[in-house]
Amino acid sequence: xxxxxxxxxxxxxxxxxxxxxxxxxxxxxxxxxxxxxxxxxxxxxxxxxxxxxxxxxxxxxxxxxxxxxxxxxxxxxxxxxxxxxxxxxxxxxxxxxxxxxxxxxxxxxxxxxxxxxxxxxxxxxxxxxxxxxxxxxxxxxxxxxxxxxxxxxxxxxxxxxxxxxxxxxxxxxxxxxxxxxxxxxxxxxxxxxxxxxxxxxxxxxxxxxxxxxxxxxxxxxxxxxxxxxxxxxxxxxxxxxxxxxxxxxxxxxxxxxxxxxxxxxxxxxxxxxxxxxxxxxxxxxxxxxxxxxxxxxxxx
Amino acid sequence: xxxxxxxxxxxxxxxxxxxxxxxxxxxxxxxxxxxxxxxxxxxxxxxxxxxxxxxxxxxxxxxxxxxxxxxxxxxxxxxxxxxxxxxxxxxxxxxxxxxxxxxxxxxxxxxxxxxxxxxxxxxxxxxxxxxxxxxxxxxxxxxxxxxxxxxxxxxxxxxxxxxxxxxxxxxxxxxxxxxxxxxxxxxxxxxxxxxxxxxxxxxxxxxxxxxxxxxxxxxxxxxxxxxxxxxxxxxxxxxxxxxxxxxxxxxxxxxxxxxxxxxxxxxxxxxxxxxxxxxxxxxxxxxxxxxxxxxxxxxxxxxxxxxxxxxxxxxxxxxxxxxxxxxxxxxxxxxxxxxxxxxxxxxxxxxxxxxxxxxxxxxxxxxxxxxxxxxxxxxxxxxxxxxxxxxxxxxxxxxxxxxxxxxxxxx
Numbered sequence: 001x002x003x004x005x006x007x008x009x010x011x012x013x014x015x016x017x018x019x020x021x022x023x024x025x026x027x028x029x030x031x032x033x034x035x036x037x038x039x040x041x042x043x044x045x046x047x048x049x050x051x052x053x054x055x056x057x058x059x060x061x062x063x064x065x066x067x068x069x070x071x072x073x074x075x076x077x078x079x080x081x082x083x084x085x086x087x088x089x090x091x092x093x094x095x096x097x098x099x100x101x102x103x104x105x106x107x108x109x110x111x112x113x114x115x116x117x118x119x120x121x122x123x124x125x126x127x128x129x130x131x132x133x134x135x136x137x138x139x140x141x142x143x144x145x146x147x148x149x150x151x152x153x154x155x156x157x158x159x160x161x162x163x164x165x166x167x168x169x170x171x172x173x174x175x176x177x178x179x180x181x182x183x184x185x186x187x188x189x190x191x192x193x194x195x196x197x198x199x200x201x202x203x204x205x206x207x208x209x210x211x212x213x214x215x216x217x218x219x220x221x222x223x224x225x226x227x228x229x230x231x232x233x234x235x236x237x238x239x240x241x242x243x244x245x246x247x248x249x250x251x252x253x254x255x256x257x258x259x260x261x262x263x264x265x266x267x268x269x270x271x272x273x274x275x276x277x278x279x280x281x282x283x284x285x286x287x288x289x290x291x292x293x294x295x296x297x298x299x300x
Numbered sequence: 301x302x303x304x305x306x307x308x309x310x311x312x313x314x315x316x317x318x319x320x321x322x323x324x325x326x327x328x329x330x331x332x333x334x335x336x337x338x339x340x341x342x343x344x345x346x347x348x349x350x351x352x353x354x355x356x357x358x359x360x361x362x363x364x365x366x367x368x369x370x371x372x373x374x375x376x377x378x379x380x381x382x383x384x385x386x387x388x389x390x391x392x393x394x395x396x397x398x399x400x401x402x403x404x405x406x407x408x409x410x411x412x413x414x415x416x417x418x419x420x421x422x423x424x425x426x427x428x429x430x431x432x433x434x435x436x437x438x439x440x441x442x443x444x445x446x447x448x449x450x451x452x453x454x455x456x457x458x459x460x461x462x463x464x465x466x467x468x469x470x471x472x473x474x475x476x477x478x479x480x481x482x483x484x485x486x487x488x489x490x491x492x493x494x495x496x497x498x499x500x501x502x503x504x505x506x507x508x509x510x511x512x513x514x515x516x517x518x519x520x521x522x523x524x525x526x527x528x529x530x531x532x533x534x535x536x537x538x539x540x541x542x543x544x545x546x547x548x549x550x551x552x553x554x555x556x557x558x559x560x561x562x563x564x565x566x567x568x569x570x571x572x573x574x575x576x577x578x579x580x581x582x583x584x585x586x587x588x589x590x591x592x593x594x595x596x597x598x599x600x601x602x603x604x605x606x607x608x609x610x611x612x613x614x615x616x617x618x619x620x621x622x623x624x625x626x627x628x629x630x631x632x633x634x635x636x637x638x639x640x641x642x643x644x645x646x647x648x649x650x651x652x653x654x655x656x657x658x659x660x661x662x663x664x665x666x667x668x669x670x671x672x673x674x675x676x677x678x679x680x681x682x683x684x685x686x687x688x689x690x691x692x693x694x695x696x697x698x699x700x701x702x703x704x705x706x707x708x709x710x711x
Contacts, residue, residue: 163328208451
């Protein structure tokens with residue numbers, strides 16, 4: 001094995017990407033993963049309230065924009081020095097709130113064609129307002145703190161639990177004739193799950209990269225290797241998860257049950273055969289004992 | 301780090317998915333399970349077939365020299381090592397030119413942190429240039445390796461023991477800079493007869509005289525000359541110098557050490573030793589400090605020799621001096637006096653010439669031993685050292701053998 005690299009460890013070796021760019025990339029990936037987690041619940045809530053997935057569908061784009069914009073803006077303000085914390089909070093909150101109001105206004109007028117001041121219980125704006133507030137608040141929280149590996153891990157576990165819960169909910173509601181639209185949501189859920197796990201794993205890997213090399217101010221030349229291995233690993237996990245789950249859930253599971261049934265039948269037959277064969281010597285032995293005991297009784 | 305019970309939860313969800321034949325549950329459980337298990341496996345095998353070596357090409361240097369520390373990390377397996385953090389303990393007294401040093405919890409140590417990323421069957425060799433600022437014996441390491449899976453879920457550490465040693469010799473200056481001549485240590489009187497002869501080097505024959513040893517009779521020459529002839533030996537011409545270095549720099553040893561004075565003492569001792577060895581004299585070194593040697597403590601001593609390796613041995617011994625006094629210097633001289641080569645000049649370098657030392661050296665002087673005492677106390681901060689010491693005129697006196705310390709006898 002030859003030496004493939006011979007480098008001086010002097011500061012300022014080849015740098016490909018700078019830390020802040022990578023941090024922004026992680027933020028965007030994290031926000032997208034957040035949307036992948038929130039959207040199924042938004043759809044589910046809309047389906048529960050309005051029996052209509054279109055309402056949530058129309059809302060998804062502005063809400064995603066709202067979350068991303070608030071988060072990125074807040075993050076940007078907080079990274080900008082020369083401004084007090086109060087000023088930063090007020091500024092980002094104002095921008096976020098204005099953006100959310102603007103989006104709600106434009107969206108309700110152009111897409112949903114409803115009035116904001118209509119107090120009809122079926123007015124989607126009544127749903128849009130709290131949803132917008134939730135997404136804005138979430139964006140604000142995300143932007144306020146630097147994304148750390150531990151937060152991402154907690155987010156990963158929360159996602160696992162949230163998806164497990166919604167899968168169980170949809171599993172039973174899809175069979176219920178009262179919620180026919182749940183079938184559509186159930187069918188699209190696998191995309192959200194796959195996207196969520198892929199994006200979270202990518203952000204975990206990149207966050208780990210920045211936590212290790214970020215302390216030196218810049219991400220070093222190993223960035224490309226890291227990303228290549230990360231993409232490969234995440235792809236392998238995704239392919240394996242999709243292949244195994246699709247194979248096991250239908251054909252393979254049936255095959256497994258069939259094999260298990262055959263094994264059970266063969267085992268049952270073998271046990272029957274053994275006991276059938278054993279009955280003759282046992283019967284002979286019992287008869288012999290009976291005769292022996294009867295004979296002794298006569299003699300005494 | 302994720303607790304392992306989440307893995308159990310994922311397996312339970314997977315079994316539920318199997319039982320319910322629910323694709324979504326299987327997908328969620330599998331994503332979680334595969335991420336988890338890949339992280340566990342990755343971190344388990346991350347250090348297998350990993351080799352890390354440290355080496356210094358020139359492991360002996362003088363103050364001010366620059367040496368190169370070579371760190372090689374080889375990943376001899378298929379699994380790539382995306383990140384490897386090596387926290388190496390780096391001794392103070394050396395300056396790292398390439399790389400970063402951070403504070404360490406251990407005294408006189410810094411942390412040298414370096415990062416590696418290795419592809420399968422890939423090795424990286426890095427060179428760190430180190431400037432030697434102070435004399436001493438420096439050990440690199442132990443190192444702590446940190447690595448883990450690419451997602452940062454599990455991290456693993458591995459300790460690598462210390463392996464490399466660097467000896468930084470004290471600075472050596474020509475004796476002219478100190479206004480000292482090498483011959484000064486041996487006086488100015490040329491002797492006509494020698495008391496000591498070297499029986500190993502016969503240089504000829506001469507007529508046998510009463511009192512000569514019959515063992516040295518040269519029978520072949522006797523037969524040829526028809527008169528008793530005895531072997532003529534070379535005089536023991538090698539002049540001996542016993543260098544005593546006192547590590548006390550402050551009146552009371554428990555007050556600490558004046559580092560600057562200590563370095564001047566060491567520098568003068570090293571310069572005298574090197575110069576006199578260059579002139580062919582035999583030099584011995586004695587320091588009143590204990591050093592750990594194979595789990596035992598012993599005084600720092602280098603026995604008298606004029607061999608070409610002697611300078612290296614003396615410089616190494618002086619490099620190891622940390623200035624922790626174990627015995628007053630006059631007691632050290634008393635301890636070694638009987639073992640000194642006959643006719644050896646005693647040179648004492650001290651920063652604290654106490655009356656007891658002067659009295660003892662006076663006794664030595666009276667007994668015919670050449671004695672020179674260098675006093676370096678009281679002045680500091682000179683680069684050249686010229687005029688920075690004084691040669692004390694040791695008064696001739698008596699050795700008061702009655703007052704010999706009992707502890708000395710025990711030693």
